[in-house]
Amino acid sequence: IAVMTSGGDAPGMNAAIRAVVRTALHYKIDVYGIRQAYAGLLNGDMHLMTSRDVSGILQKGGTILQTARNEEFKTAQGQRKGLRRLNENGIEGVIVIGGDGSLRGAMALERIGIPVVGIPASIDNDIFGTSMSIGVDTALNTILDALDRLRDTATSHNRAFLIEVMGRNCGYLALMSGILGGAEVVITPEKAPAMEDVAMQMGDAYIRGKSHAIAVIAEGAPYKINELLEFLNNKNLGFEIRLTILGHTQRGGNPTAFDRLLATRMGVNAVERLCDNEHNIMVGLNGREIVPIALEDATTKEREISADYYRMEHILSR
Ligand code: ADP
Numbered sequence: 001i002a003v004m005t006s007g008g009d010a011p012g013m014n015a016a017i018r019a020v021v022r023t024a025l026h027y028k029i030d031v032y033g034i035r036q037a038y039a040g041l042l043n044g045d046m047h048l049m050t051s052r053d054v055s056g057i058l059q060k061g062g063t064i065l066q067t068a069r070n071e072e073f074k075t076a077q078g079q080r081k082g083l084r085r086l087n088e089n090g091i092e093g094v095i096v097i098g099g100d101g102s103l104r105g106a107m108a109l110e111r112i113g114i115p116v117v118g119i120p121a122s123i124d125n126d127i128f129g130t131s132m133s134i135g136v137d138t139a140l141n142t143i144l145d146a147l148d149r150l151r152d153t154a155t156s157h158n159r160a161f162l163i164e165v166m167g168r169n170c171g172y173l174a175l176m177s178g179i180l181g182g183a184e185v186v187i188t189p190e191k192a193p194a195m196e197d198v199a200m201q202m203g204d205a206y207i208r209g210k211s212h213a214i215a216v217i218a219e220g221a222p223y224k225i226n227e228l229l230e231f232l233n234n235k236n237l238g239f240e241i242r243l244t245i246l247g248h249t250q251r252g253g254n255p256t257a258f259d260r261l262l263a264t265r266m267g268v269n270a271v272e273r274l275c276d277n278e279h280n281i282m283v284g285l286n287g288r289e290i291v292p293i294a295l296e297d298a299t300t301k302e303r304e305i306s307a308d309y310y311r312m313e314h315i316l317s318r
């Protein structure tokens, strides 16, 4: 079999690679590491992995196999080339660790006859069929660390802060960090208050005697953080306003215990299912269980954020 990491890197990918490699070796299956995702597959950039190749990586962020985005693999010709490379090395199954785009690539491999099991890894938590993807918990903790620090300085200066977090089109990181970091306002792609309402809420926080106001805005929100800053600067909120874009700091760092455990469980489970001839699936977390989800569902259905979290945020931010 072969394993690759694809799409945006996520903390815990290394723990998943380690689990996949060691589980395969445990069952006496040769395992190739494909470097740089589908780009590496097309270049035949793959090598057999030993248990020592995955020593000392459990706790590291990023991915030792590196990752890439690749347009050629989206074409039928690219996929045929990929199949040829796999055949050249006698590879009979692939484990793809990555986000929803990467899982669409996995489905393309299935369609041309290669059994695939996907492992959801993306800080965005936008993949259907799993309550958590690998990397989300670590990213959330990184955001909270930044938010706590920003609050210290905001309070000291009586300032408002606008903080942009990642998530592509998904507001999960923004909403959860808003709730857990005690933000006054949360702006997500799914639910964005009008800028006028943001101004009202932040101005209201000032009037009620708060020493700071924090707005967390998802990068995929309908308006950009700079637009919002300009809009708010033209209102008299009481607070001076500063802006922070957390950017790629959210992608790095050592995985938390939660992410290491999730990656480890998913890695072992994915190999065991592939060995049992269970494929065309992604492994997902459902309650306390790791369960199979059809790749078709994982890549076509929308993961929704529970309305309850929005309700909670509304109650607690006042
Ligand atoms: P993520 O996996 O983090 O969502 P992307 O959406 O960028 O990241 O997808 C990663 C890679 O997966 C793409 O660069 C491409 O190589 C592959 N991929 C995405 N969609 C498809 C598709 N429909 N068919 C084949 N490969 C795809």
Ligand code: F6P
Pocket: 008, 099, 122, 123, 124, 166, 167, 168, 219, 251
């Ligand atoms: O999917 C993970 C993610 O970090 C998104 O949150 C973000 O929109 C995107 O990747 C950034 O991609 P890049 O690393 O290519 O700038």
